[in-house]
Amino acid sequence: MALSETRGIRRALLSVSDKTGIIDFARALSGHGIEIVSTGGTRKALTDAGIAVIDISEVTGFPEIMDGRVKTLHPSVHGALLGVRDNPAHTSAMRIHGISPIDLVVVNLYPFARTVRAGADYDTIIENIDIGGPAMIRAAAKNHADVTVVVDPADYDAVLEEIGSHGEVSYEARQQLAAKAYGRTSAYDSAISAWFARTLDCEDGPKWRSVAGVLRQTMRYGENPHQWAAFYADGSERAGVATAEQVQGKVLSYNNINDTDAAFELVAEFDPNATAAVAIIKHANPSGVGLGATLATAYQGALACDPVSAFGGIVALNRTIDAEVAAEIVKLFTEVVIAPDATADARAIFEGKKNLRLLLTGGLPDPKADGVSVRTVAGGMLVQSRDNRSAEDCALKVVTRRAPTETEMADLMVAAKVAKHVKSNAIVYARNGATVGIGAGQMSRVDSARIAHSKSRDAAKAAGIEGALTQGSVVASDAFFPFADGLEALIEAGATAVIQPGGSIRDEEVIAAADAAGLAMVFTGMRHFRH
Known part of the structure; x- marks a missing residue:
């Protein structure tokens, strides 16, 4: 069979931590006559929903052991994923050892990054390092000529549409899903490696370092129209552009995001409980910064520093935007406004400026937090700790x-x-x-x-x-x-x-x-x- 040909799906393995959409997805698979194998909590959720499921232990002939650390790490699973259907030696080995092929794998991973963000202790974080999940994903992705691998609930509908239309998933789609799967496992391992580096305080830096993110936005272009660009979130959930809700306005550009980040990091230097602060940014540099008892007072101070450069700038505020300061901001053309929140009256004022982008983050980034910054150079990258100290330290x-x-x-x-x-x-x-x-x-x-x-x-x-x-x-x-x-x-x-x-x-x-x-x-x- 040529690689461009499609493969039918008769058996699927479902094992997910994020169960968003999995019940409806599994029910649809079952409706297409696809046999479902599952593990642990996923199996229970599907069974409780009335969906016929084969427990993974029936496939392996071996129970889950070591508190679930070992359940899918078995030849009956990995042989089912890695066996090349057109290779006589592979199919012979599968037949001799009673291995039935698995044609579809749906796996997402233990919530490692979320566990770290929640401030869990060392042992809890270690237990949230997934082993079997990445192993199955990588095996299925390697054998994408025969196996479909799904790591993102956002892909469920597209996979079901292909199965519903053709009874199978096209090779081109399997390729795309495999590429996405390797990106996912790479990002997962990167998060674990970065956590170890921080936890062990590697003064000389880890021997190997990777940088990963999840796509938030593909842009029309980068700093200039001839450059490709995209925006990735790093999973840290640091308050800012990556976590913000865009309430209104045009899609953010590469330069908008770069400048807005600079503005918000600057204004976060000032404790909102002590003073209102406003920063106006142009080309990643402040044109003015003001403090005051109110945001309106702070804004006027920031604007007075360089009112000419403020035109078309980014305005960052360290408190909830009120109507008074909103009315001042809209008097001048402004590209982006970013703040922890905005009152209903302030939002109504901004609505009169349809092109103004309003971003609400729900909080301020901690200027004292640890972290790293990364910059590429020819043939490599420079990595340094975030500049998280100031004169008051x-x-x-x-x-x-x-x-x-x-x-x-x-x-x-x-x-x-x-x-x-x-x-x-x-x-x-x-x-x-x-x-x-x-x-x-x-x-x-x-x-x-x-x-x-x-x-x-x-x-x-x-x-x-x-x-x-x-x-x-x-x-x-x-x-x-x-x-x-x-x-x-x-x-x-x-x-x-x-x-x-x-x-x-x-x-x-x-x-x-x-x-x-x-x-x-x-x-x-x-x-x-x-x-």
Whole structure:
């Protein structure tokens, strides 16, 4: 028989942890005269539903043992899956050993990732590592010339349609299902490997590392129209774009998702129980960040920093959106709004802007949580732990004769948290709980300082204010100042206090320049490059 030909289905093995749709699926199979073999909880669910089922122990002639750890790991199962129907030696062995072919395998796996997310103990997590399931999936997928393998309840209807129309599943469909099956087992093993790496705290990194995800969205294109793109969730359920409900608006683009993630991670730095926070993002950099007693106040502060760049931006909020701030947001063209939730009144206001994408996440990502970031390079990938620390975690050291005032220190902490999320070289000016100038991604720190100052003058002019918004502000730098010229640019902009990592061989020169100008300077000892 040629591989392109189809195979009839006479016997199916069903063993699923996620029982979504399995009763209706099994009932339909039974209606087509297909014999059903099943295991454990799946067998009980089918039997309780009145569906005729053969217990796996009747196939193997051996009972389930070791608390179910061993039930399908048997030649009567794997010979039934791996036997090539057109190979005389295989069919002879099956006949001699009384092995009946299994033509359809429906398996999904123990909920390992969900068990980890639930905070289970080590032993419970280990027991949720599936062994028999992946073994059956891989065997069936390898022998897809003869066997159909289904790992996703979303495929039940398509498989039933093929059986109903043709009495069998086409080879092309079996190929697609096999490819999907190997992707599933690969992602499953990747999650287990990643958990072990985290749990055992592998300082040098594991010898082998895989990165996996489940498809959330195929996109029209990537960063540019000639690039293919798709969006995958990693299974961590970290609050953000991957977990959000899109309430309204057009489909998210690659750039929308990238920028929205940057915005939401930034705004999550600020405790919603302590202050309302709003971040406006353009091209993965903040154009403005504001804090306040209300979201509306915070939004106005964020917008005032750079109202020109805010056009067409992403707005992230750390609290439930209310009608007051929603009414302000819709005054300006905005691509995406993301927040933990929104009131009914706020949603009604956004409905008037049909193209605005509204994402509600149900919570904020924990900025202190462990995790890794991955970036591809030619022939490999760079993996690092998430930058989950901030200035408030540091032993701050005042290095100038003058210490920051209480107000300056509060603004320094705001500026430092924002600088962590600005592309290097990063300079962030802040005053009264809001950014008033942001310099991002320049080759020189001096250029970043001057660009931020220049933009603050433009923002002041637009607001009818003489001078620059940076006058009387404080500044955060993501890395040390290699020379005093960077500090001199801040002094020229009107800054009164600076927070930076320190560590330059010219720190004394920089400190002397600050003292000469009467600036307060604080060292954190922690750099926050973001490339």
